[in-house]
Amino acid sequence: MGRRDDVSGEPPGGSGEATNDLEWTKDLWNTVCCAGVLLATLLLLDWGSGRIAPWRAALWLALAVLFFALLCPARLSAGRDWLASRRLGREHRVRTDLLVSVRCLEGASLRLLLRDALGGRVEIDPEILVRNPQLWFRLDEGARRAAADGSLVCGATALQRIARRVDRETARAVFRASGLE
Known part of the structure; x- marks a missing residue:
């Protein structure tokens, strides 16, 4: 059992098991899918227009990674x-x-x-x-x-x-x- 005078901010000792957000993995998967769809769409548009280039693909990948970072759910x-x-x-x-x-x-x-x-x-x-x-x-x-x-x-x-x-x-x-x- 944790002591009341422990003010370290860490979980008190003997605090039992932690409870986690049960839908976090689903939310994370949705975020990965959204970023993947964005990347695939941008690459397909470039390929369809004939303007695909390695530097543009790297730019689209960076944009998809930024999109993922912004949407990534917090794990509670x-x-x-x-x-x-x-x-x-x-x-x-x-x-x-x-x-x-x-x-x-x-x-x-x-x-x-x-x-x-x-x-x-x-x-x-x-x-x-x-x-x-x-x-x-x-x-x-x-x-x-x-x-x-x-x-x-x-x-x-x-x-x-x-x-x-x-x-x-x-x-x-x-x-x-x-x-x-």
Whole structure:
């Protein structure tokens, strides 16, 4: 069991197994397919127009790699008292039991920004939490502990909205599985 005075930002010792985003591999495969289709389309257009050249093929390959890097999904994982988001070799981690704020960022897509007392910061898509109730459970468990300790000063409303949505989607899944929908 992790100690409360351990503020290293690393997963507490004896934290049990980590829970991962179950659909990450599917999302990654979709990203690879999109980049591959872009590359194939550009190469076919060049070949059809008779303007294909090695330097142009290298340019199209670089464009497809950049497209992949922009679309590559973050891999979300959580354990007891921590949540991590890994994107192309860089990992961001927060201690959920030391959360100080949870904010919804609106823009092209809704994002959830989590900050802990150690300066850790993770930005995630709330849809991942809805699709993976185990990840939500790990986050909620730590956030409740942070709220009880008084460190979570901002974000209870955002967490309640996500909790209602997770509960609603879980109930729908149960009804679908039992044939009651």
